[in-house]
Structure formats: structure tokens, C-alpha cells
Amino acid sequence: MISRRALELATAVLTGSFGVAVVVQSLDNGIGWSSAGVDSGTFPFVIGLVIVLGSLYNLVRGVLPATSLASVPIAITQIELRRLAGLFVPAAIFVAAIPLLGMYLASALYIFAVLAVPRHQSLLRSLAMAAATALALYVVFERMFQVSLPHGALAAAFGF
């Protein structure tokens, strides 16, 4: 269970640290404004400051026991969290597998896994859909539009 407040805080910290990174990096580029024009770091610097200040405000609002937040104590329930993970985790594994397996194999396995494992579809239908997905990707991208999708380290090892 994740409370609304925790979620607000986490997001504010996330945006705030992005802001800090922007401020720090833009100092490298120089933040001057003179008759010779505006330095390349000036604008990102100001923007970074805005992000940091805004995030601080959101952070403080999240910490204070404001009435507005009290009315929604729970942002994500246990069951919702499980559903979220059910979608996101396989997707993340799919993305992580692309460099090794390549786009075609990885997407076929991904489709097969999310359809067959929770038994949304029969084994045979899942298999057919997985194959159809990979084939469609190949025909449209590799053949028709000549966009080469990654073939993966495994394919390279077999000499494709």
C-alpha cells in the first residue's frame, strides 16, 4: 500500500533531483548575459532553479498535514500495485531482453508469456499470436520500410 503523501514526496524528490542535475550541468556551459549575447547555460540554469524551487514547494505541501491530502490517504492499494506490476514488470523484462534476443524473438516471447502464463488465452492461440506479432513486425519494418530492428546478440552469434 502506498499513501498519496508518499507518492507526492517521491515525485517531488524525483523532479527536484532532476532540477539539481540541470542546474549543476548548466554551470559548465556558463550562465552569462552580456552584449555578446546569452550564454548557453543561462536558460537551463534558470529553468533548473525553477524546477528545484517548484519541487521544494510540492515537497513541503506533501509533508504538511494539509486537509486536501487527508481526504485521499491511499493512492495505490495492494491490489492495484499488483496489477501495475503485472503490466510493467513483463514490459521491463521484454525491453531488457531486446539486446540479447533481438526485437522479433523478444516480442514473440513477451506476447506469449503475457497471454499464456496468466491463462488469458489458450496455449495454441497465444503461440499463434506471438508468431503473428513477430512476423508482422518483420514484414512491415524490415521489408516494407527498411527500418532495421535490433536482431540481438544471440542472432549475431549465429551469424545473422
Add this chain to the structure above:
Amino acid sequence: MGRTSSFLLFALALTGAAPALAAWQPQKPIEFVATAGPGGGTDNIARAVQNIITKYKLTDQPIVVVNKAGGSGAEGYVYGKASAGDPYKVIFGTSNAWQQPLVSKVAFNYTDLTPIAAMAQDEFLLWVKQDSPYKTAADYLKAAVTGDFKMGGAQSKDTDEVLTRMIEKAGHVKLTYIPFKSGAEAAVQLAGGHIDSHVNNPSESLGQWRGGTQRPLCAFSPKRLPQGAKITATEGWSDVPTCVEQGLDIAQYEQPRTVWLPGKVTPEQAAFYVDLMKKVQATPEWKDYIEKSSQIDTFLTGAEFDKFIKEDIEHLRQVASEQGWLIK
């Protein structure tokens, strides 16, 4: 791959006919990486070469053109660096392969790539608005002494700005350089009177010259440009005087179109592409492309190309250090 090439060498040793360096042949599709967006000069040359190769079946493998224009082309070079050892990526660029690393913290240098050839040289001219009072480069320089002149160009600390700084030095003037995304944008800004001049390549401003919105004062080349069809009713490229003729002492400034392979490819693989580009250059379609884009046909490879790069870097380093552009 090692097995294939040694097999091919073996086959060649048996026949003994073909030159050993042409031994390598591509076994899968080739990717042409254009370090410019669709429609830019570098993109056009990559596509022109692709068309010629496909038309004459100079290789059996299909060729795909990919645009990697991010970061003024750095994206394409970084991609080339990351593909070290892969002979199926051919990178098309300009002199910014060695120029960019000098002046900005990009994560590549031209030494990360294998040079194949410089295939064409683009000329530079000094352009002013059609109705401006200057008839010659000398007039222009005289008027520019006030220090209020704005020079437009493509990108920052790139070829156009380097040339601008050279003009400042040779003509003893101070110009305000305004960088735009492309030469075409600079040309439109000049037509609108927002800037006073730019140093576009011939093809970038050809339409504007014909349309009577701007005209070239002089060409930064040792001799006048080759005769071609008339552009306006009375004038063609060969009617534009050289800058030296007009008292602006910059005898030569050109931008080569360069072709590279990623680093760590074998000499046989590099030789295959050198040979391929030579074949491309011998076709009438190539001549046609060169003429339509108003470029100069050249072919530098091997030691000559190396020498050209070294000299250009020497020159750039000088300009860049005077301007304080060199990265620490």
C-alpha cells in the same frame, strides 16, 4: 567474419586474378548513416550514392539510408564510433567530423572512424541582399567597418562561423555572427533583411539568387567557379568574381563531403568501399548530381585525404584558439 574473409583470400590465392584488396564483399544489408536531416546536403549525397549503387548493381546487398542528424551530426559520428568493427555502417559527413571535436565536448573524434574518401567539395560565397548598395566585396568591407553588420550562417563554431572569423581578420572588420539551424534559414533571413550577409554554399542560395532576393559578391575559391548554365538572365556561377580579385584575401575555403567507416575495420573492408565510391564517381549520374548541386568533384582517399584533414585541423586550431573556442 574472420572465417569468411580468410576463405575469400584463399579463393583469391587460387585464382590469383583479382587484386587482393578488393577481396572483401558485403554479406548483409549496408546502412548509410547521413549526419544531417532529410533534405540537407549530406543527406542528399548519401541518397545520391545509394541510388547510383542500386541502379548499377555495384553491390548485391541492399542499402538503407538512416538519418542521424542530432547534435549537428554528432549523433551519427557517435553511432559510428559505437559500431567499431562493423563494416556495414557507412557514415556520410562533412569536415565537422574533425571540426566538432575541436570546439565542443562531443564524445567522438575523427580518429575513432576509418576514413574512406572525400567525394565532393562545396564552395562558399559571400551573399548580400539584392537591393543592398554594395557591388563588390571591397564595398561591403568598407561599409562593415561600422561594426553593425550581422552575418548569418548555419550552426555555431562550424564552417560558416570559421569563415566569418577569417573574413573579419582579412578585412579588418568586426561582424556579429548569428547562428541559424541551416543555410536555407539564413538565406530567408537575408531575404527578409534581418541580417546583412551570409556565406552559403551555391546550392543553398541558388533559388534565392534566381528569384532576385539576394546576390553573390564573390567566391572563396582560387579561381572562378566552372561555367554552367546561366542562373539569372545575365549571370552564371562563372561570372562571380573570386574574393581575392576583389581585395578580400581569402584564397580558398571549401567544405568536403566525407565518407567514413567505423573504427577497427580491416583494410580489405575499407578498400572495398574506396573502390565502390570510385565506381560511383565514374557514373554519369554522379556528374549530374555534382552539377545540379553546384559542387566541385574531387576524390581524396588514403594519404591524400589524411594530409587534407591534418592541414585543415591545423588551420582550424589556429582560428579556434584565436577565438577562444578550443575546449580544455
Add this chain to the structure above:
Amino acid sequence: MDNLGELLHGFTIAVTVPHLALMVVGVLLGILVGVLPGLGAPNGVSLLLPLTFGMQPVSAIILLSSMYWGALFGGSVTSILFNIPGEPSSVATTFDGYPMARDGRPTTALATAFGSAAFGALVGVILITFLASWVAQVALAFGPAEYFAVYFLAFASFVGMGGAAPIKTVVALAIGFAIAAIGIDTVSGSVRLTMGIDELVKGVNFVVAVMGLFGIGELLVAVEEEFHARAVSSKIEWREVFRAIGRLPRHSVALLRSAAIGCWMGITPGGPTAASFMSYGIARRFSRRGRYFGTGEVEGIISPETADHAAGTSALLPMLSLGIPGSATAAVMMGGLMIWGLNPGPMLFVDQKDFVWGLIASMYVGNIVAVVLVLLTVPVFAALMRIPFVIIAPLIVIICVVGAYSVSNSYLDVVMMLGFGIVGYLFKKLFYPLAPLVLAIVIGDKAEDAFRQSMLMSKGSLGIFFANKLVTSLVVGGIALLLLPLVLQLARLFRKPEPPTTETTSQEKVII
């Protein structure tokens, strides 16, 4: 009107059997690349380009521009059905198009979008036909300061609206600006904000951000709510297609206003994306039903779509008459023109009358062909909504992954896209608005470039933004649009003290 005579002559060139056939082929191909995120009109055009070298230039440009129309129409399909905008200019269409489709009315949403898009394109073409030379002159008046003023106007019309907490809006906007600044800076040539990742020198592509923020983000929200789309009836609803088109004239004010905004932004350097955002923002502010925008309001679809297409069409004019491409696709076409031996520029209209007027005539015919074909596909696309969520969800994930990858063949982009997905989910959950963030990513760096170019020209003085009538009126207009909501709020405050707005009440409002 000699233009009319020229146009009639153009029609005799465009309306021939082979040319009509080329249009059908072009439009169908265009719809395909438009629907597939990651592939866009530039992909299709650059692939067809080599095939066209053997053709007459006018046939070639007809094929390519038909493909452009098809892609413009196709781009709205995924925005409406799956909340995945394939192109920057169709982002604003998701705001009301997707809620309407979710609500069980995908047919209405698609037909409304296509109908108003066709209207916008038509207005754009008429503008090109009769005011070509005048328009070219107007475009020349825009220097860096005026460019900046136009972008400022676009931001002003869009920011400061919506029900989100103001500080959250500011943070979202600023994050968008920071993302736009990543990579090589045009004005100084130096590398910025790469966070130590070498590959980021290329910058963060809009498509990558949007696939994550909208596509994956929405998917996460949907799965959490265990969302089921309202059942779409399985009958093919031809009648609803015509009914939706028939209802369009009722919104003639919105149509005309959006077309005007679109044409204006297409000619000036704003482009289709700024046009669609601005049109949506203004519609939301001035429409009687503005409060309901974001819940599937018809005018919320009409406004961005009309403006997008009006701008997309009129953006072809600067390409032909000035040689500056108004969009990436126009840039590819321009490269084609040069290879065909035509030089875009003022003389094209004089030297190549057949070509120019053949093209303009084909815009009329091509658009009609495109809208007919695309309307025929509506029931097919609407049927996609009937696919169960468990099947469509992984397919959307794959579409987003492949789309992000094919933008520049980069695996890093795929990883970033997934990261943007989490951000999109968090933002949506916590009522951070996504629209300002996306707008800032798309035109933030252009606005910054224009600003700094102006500062170079004026030697650091802000006076340049008040130097002539044009730029002054643009800037003043922008400031007025920014202040308007504040003034209205103050006025309301004086009339009667409102109960303090809490986050719970703003939950009912829709954050876009």
C-alpha cells in the same frame, strides 16, 4: 484573378487517371505510416523518393504529397484510439479524442477528427491558391525576434489554463524546457545537459517522450483502474460516420477560428504543432463548453485537428516559395525537388507553372481522395477498440517500444521511453499536467534559439521585442493571453469568495 485560370489549368494536369491512381496509392501508404507510430510521413516520403526519379516531377510530387495527406490523417488514429500520438501535431487531439473513444464513441471521435481535418486542409489550400505571393511576403517579415514572439504567443495561449495546481504546471513546463535543451545547442555549438551519457548529444526526441508519457503512462493508469472500454457495438456504424460529419457545421465558429489559427501558424514559423496546441487552448478558453474540455468534447477534437491540417497545408507554401521547409516531411520533399532539378524559391512559380499549379490542384483533389479513403477506414479502426484489454495492452507496449527504437535506431531511446512511462503515470496520478511539458519539449528549444539569436542581434537588449509593430503586437497579445485568466479569477474573487479549492475537487476537473 489569373490564379483561378492557372488553377483550372492545374486541374487538367492533376485530374488524370494515372495521377488519381497515384493519389490513391500515396494516400493509402500515408495512412499506413501515419498509423504506425515511429514511422512517419518523412519515412514514407524518403523511401518513395528514389522511386520517383524516373517520373515527371509533377507526378512525383503528387505521389509524395498524397502520402503526406494520408499520414496527417493517419496520425490522428492512434492518438484517438490508444492515446499514442505518432506526431507532435496530434498530441492535442488526444486530450478529447481519447476520452471520447474510451467512452464508447470511437466512430464519432474519428469521423469528427477527419471531417474537421479535411476542412482545415481545404482552407489552407484556398489560402495558398489565392494569396501565395502575399503569404510569401508575410513570412519574410519574420526575423528571430518575431519567431520568439510567435512561440511566446503559443505558450501564452496554452499555459495558465486547465485545472492543475499552478506550481505543478510550472514544474511540468520547466521539465519540458530542460528536456528540450538536452544535446547540442544551436547558438553556441556546445553540448548541454547530457548527464554524462554520450549518446544524449543527439537530444531527446519528442516521439520517445510522448510514447512513454502518453502511451505507457496511460496504459499503467488504465490497468490500475482495471479499466474496460465502454462496450463498442459490434455493428459497423456507417450511419454514425455521416451523422458526425453532419454535426460539424454546428461548430462553425470553432472550425473557422481554428482554421484561421492554423493558417496563421503555418505561414509564420509556428508550424502545425504550435497551431494545434494554441487552437485547443483558445477553444478551451472561449468555447461555451470549455469547462468540459478533456472529457471527450466535440470541439476539443475539432479545434486541434482543423488547426493542425490548416497549418500542415499552408506550411508547404514557404517550402515552395522561399525554400524553407515548414516540417520534416517538407524537408524531404524539398530534397526531392532539387534532385528533380527544380529549385524551390520565388522563381518556381514563374519558371515551373505546370508543376506548381499541378501540385496545388492536386492538393484539392488529393485531400478529397484522402478524406474519402480515411472515412472508409473508420469502422475498421473503431473495431480495434473491441479487442480485449489483456491482448491490446502488450501490443501497445510493443508498438511503443518499436516506435521509440525506430526514431533513430537507438536502444537508449527504448529505455528512456519506458522511464517516461513511469513519469507519465506518476504525473497523471498526482495531477501534474502533461500538455505543457510536451509543448515545451516540442518548441522549447526553438523558442530559446530565437530568443538568443535576438539577443545577439540587439547586443543583449530586450528592446528588440518592441522594435517594430509586428513584434510588439505579438508580444503584447501573448502577455494579454497570459494575464487573462488571472484577471478573470480576480474578478470572480471580488464578486464572491469561493470555497478553497482542494485537490479533491480538482479531481473532478480534468487535467490535461
